[in-house]
Structure formats: C-alpha cells, structure tokens
Amino acid sequence: MRLNISIDKQNPWGGFEEFLKEKGMKITRPREVVVKEALAVRGHFTADDLWARVHKKDRTASKATVYRTLQLLTQSRLIEPRDFEQGKLYYEQMVGHHHHDHLICLECGKITEFENPAIEELQEKVARKYNFTIASHSHKMYGTCVRCRQGKTKEKEREFKIKF
Amino acid sequence: MRLNISIDKQNPWGGFEEFLKEKGMKITRPREVVVKEALAVRGHFTADDLWARVHKKDRTASKATVYRTLQLLTQSRLIEPRDFEQGKLYYEQMVGHHHHDHLICLECGKITEFENPAIEELQEKVARKYNFTIASHSHKMYGTCVRCRQGKTKEKEREFKIKF
DNA sequence: TTGATTATGAGACTCATTCTCATAATTCCA
DNA sequence: TGGAATTATGAGAATGAGTCTCATAATCAA
Numbered sequence: 001m002r003l004n005i006s007i008d009k010q011n012p013w014g015g016f017e018e019f020l021k022e023k024g025m026k027i028t029r030p031r032e033v034v035v036k037e038a039l040a041v042r043g044h045f046t047a048d049d050l051w052a053r054v055h056k057k058d059r060t061a062s063k064a065t066v067y068r069t070l071q072l073l074t075q076s077r078l079i080e081p082r083d084f085e086q087g088k089l090y091y092e093q094m095v096g097h098h099h100h101d102h103l104i105c106l107e108c109g110k111i112t113e114f115e116n117p118a119i120e121e122l123q124e125k126v127a128r129k130y131n132f133t134i135a136s137h138s139h140k141m142y143g144t145c146v147r148c149r150q151g152k153t154k155e156k157e158r159e160f161k162i163k164f
Numbered sequence: 165m166r167l168n169i170s171i172d173k174q175n176p177w178g179g180f181e182e183f184l185k186e187k188g189m190k191i192t193r194p195r196e197v198v199v200k201e202a203l204a205v206r207g208h209f210t211a212d213d214l215w216a217r218v219h220k221k222d223r224t225a226s227k228a229t230v231y232r233t234l235q236l237l238t239q240s241r242l243i244e245p246r247d248f249e250q251g252k253l254y255y256e257q258m259v260g261h262h263h264h265d266h267l268i269c270l271e272c273g274k275i276t277e278f279e280n281p282a283i284e285e286l287q288e289k290v291a292r293k294y295n296f297t298i299a300s301h302s303h304k305m306y307g308t309c310v311r312c313r314q315g316k317t318k319e320k321e322r323e324f325k326i327k328f
Numbered sequence: 329t330t331g332a333t334t335a336t337g338a339g340a341c342t343c344a345t346t347c348t349c350a351t352a353a354t355t356c357c358a
Numbered sequence: 359t360g361g362a363a364t365t366a367t368g369a370g371a372a373t374g375a376g377t378c379t380c381a382t383a384a385t386c387a388a
Contacts, residue, residue: 025365025366026354028354047345060368063368065366067346103290112296122283123283126278126283127305127307129278130278130310132305132308133308134306141301142299142301143298146294189335190384190386192334194335226336228338228339231377251344
C-alpha cells in the first residue's frame with residue numbers, strides 16, 4: 001500500500017522539520033519559505049526558479065539560503081536533483097511520488113517520465129554482481145520525441161535545446 | 165564480429181579526418197594534437213586534463229580549441245561525455261570500445277563499468293511505448309563499493325568525493 | 329598563388345554555484 | 359525566562375567550467 005502524503009494543508013514541511021531536528025539543525029523562517037515553495041512546485045525547477053518564488057514571499061531571502069536548503073532537501077530525499085545537461089541542476093519534488101527515470105528530447109527538451117520495475121530488478125542484479133550497494137540511480141535516454149520526429153513541434157513549445 | 169581499431173600507429177585520428185571532411189571542416193595542426201591526445205588517454209578525462217596534455221606538445225594550444233574539438237569528437241562519436249556530478253564533464257575515448265554504463269561509489273569516486281544487454285532491450289521497449297527514438301543514454305548507479313563498505317579504502321585511493 | 333572559407337589564440341565574459349564573514353535568529357538549559 | 363552557545367542568515371565576493379569575440383592565421387579548392 002502506498003502512502004500518499006498531501007503537502008498543502010496537513011504536512012506543509014513534508015517531514016523536513018524532523019529531519020532538521022535529527023541533524024541538530026534549526027527550524028527557521030527562511031527555511032520554512034524555501035521548503036514550502038519547493039514542495040509546492042509541480043514538475044522540474046532550478047535553484048533560480050525557486051529563488052524567484054521564494055523572493056516573492058520574502059524580499060530579503062537570499063540565494064545562498066535557497067542553495068543551502070536545496071542541499072538539505074536533497075539529503076532528506078524530499079526532492080531529487082535532475083541533471084539534464086543544461087549547465088544547471090533541476091530539481092523535482094518527491095513527496096508522495098515514485099522515483100522515475102526520463103526520456104529527454106534533444107530537439108525540444110520535452111521530458112517524459114517512465115518507470116520500469118524489470119529494469120530496476122536487473123539493476124539490482126548488476127549491483128549484486130559487483131558487490132555494490134545502490135543508494136540512488138539515474139537513467140536517462142536522449143533522443144527524439146514523436147512530435148519532433150513528425151515535425152509537429154512549434155517553436156514556442158521548446159523547453160530548451162540540448163547541445164549535442 | 166567486432167572490429168578493434170587500434171589507435172596508435174595505423175589510425176591515429178580514429179577516422180576523425182573523414183568526419184571533418186564530410187562536414188566541410190579543415191584538418192589542422194591544433195586539431196591533430198587534440199585528437200591524438202584525446203584518443204591516447206585511458207579512462208576518464210576532463211577538458212582541463214586534456215588541455216594539460218595538449219599543452220605539453222604544443223605550448224601555444226588554447227583551451228578554446230580543446231573545448232571546440234571536444235565537441236566535434238563527441239559529435240563524431242569518438243568520445244562520449246560522462247557527467248559524474250562534479251561540476252565538470254568527463255570524457256571517455258570510445259574507439260574500439262563498447263558503450264557501457266557506470267556504478268559510481270559515493271565515498272571514493274571509484275567508477276566501475278557495466279554492460280547489460282537485457283537492460284538495453286528493456287530500454288528499447290520503453291522507448292517504443294512512448295514512440296521515442298533513442299540516440300544515446302546514460303545509466304548511472306550511485307552507492308557504495310565493496311572496499312568502502314568494508315572500510316578498506318585508503319585516503320590516497322579516493323578519486324573524488326560526491327557531494328551527496 | 330590566390331582568394332574564399334574556416335580555424336585559431338588570447339582573453340574577456342557568463343552564469344551557476346559556493347564561500348566568507350559580520351550579524352541575527354534559534355535553542356538549550358540553568 | 360534570560361542569556362550563552364550554537365547554528366543560520368544575507369550580501370556580495372569568489373570560483374571555475376565553459377563560451378564567445380574578434381583580429382589574425384591557416385587551410386584548401388581551383
């Protein structure tokens with residue numbers, strides 16, 4: 001059975017307060033804003049995206065704190081970093097989600113999520129073979145999505161273009 | 165049957181000259197040095213590593229040319245970029261090699277290569293499901309290697325430490 | 329050889345991320 | 359409850375990989 005934690009009302013910190021306490025860290029106002037905003041974003045966001053959101057709520061919030069909190073959120077597994085080779089990291093909020101992997105269109109930057117338990121099993125098998133303990137993984141396929149292959153993608157629909 | 169191209173004597177450019185000609189690009193001395201050095205490195209190297217090697221052979225070689233040639237080498241599939249989340253790209257020479265994926269130890273940075281045809285097949289299946297054409301992929305598992313798990317890794321053996 | 333084209337080196341520039349440090353806020357506990 | 363002790367913060371400087379510019383140089387097709 002899957003526990004679907006709802007973020008907005010009951011659990012706005014997603015368990016992050018407990019994480020901080022365990023680490024002997026402090027519960028502060030800037031962290032509150034960053035965490036709430038991070039968990040409220042749907043889809044992928046960069047540190048800068050998040051800072052823009054945070055900055056609207058608190059004009060004095062600094063980028064340094066956003067970056068620092070992003071690291072903590074990653075450690076606490078509430079978010080996951082995503083490297084789409086754009087020279088900056090994206091993040092994705094993970095509360096109540098499965099881990100998943102990505103298909104990335106080189107033409108339009110469209111990102112499609114996939115999950116495949118059979119692959120995950122084989123992964124485990126590989127790891128066992130090398131006596132390796134998996135903490136996390138990243139599985140990305142780069143290529144061309146249907147719409148781009150058919151020339152249907154409009155210019156305005158491009159998220160970003162991958163270098164090569 | 166597998167063609168094992170030997171780089172050193174017979175084919176020092178690994179087919180890069182042909183690639184350049186097809187693209188209407190020129191065969192130049194700086195490119196020669198960069199290509200030969202890149203193909204001569206075993207294991208992973210960064211742009212800076214390569215520049216250091218190139219610089220020894222030609223004091224006037226610029227970093228810009230190294231970066232530019234690295235892009236061309238990637239396009240020509242003679243090398244593959246590897247992102248180990250170190251804030252810089254690594255590359256690996258691919259002449260006469262299979263594509264492979266990586267196990268990365270978070271403690272010592274040790275990188276183990278693996279190949280798994282069954283995973284590749286499942287990958288294809290996933291791509292078909294989404295009507296996606298794969299051009300390349302990257303599959304990385306992060307975790308702990310045997311030696312680190314058993315506390316046998318000596319400090320001097322660390323390649324790099326991954327942030328989190 | 330020549331002229332059209334493409335490449336080069338040097339260094340300026342970008343831009344994401346990290347670091348520094350003086351100040352401020354939290355938390356612990358007497 | 360009131361500090362002391364600890365941890366966080368903001369502001370901006372610093373870092374560093376990678377890119378860009380542009381005047382000059384090398385390549386190559388004819």
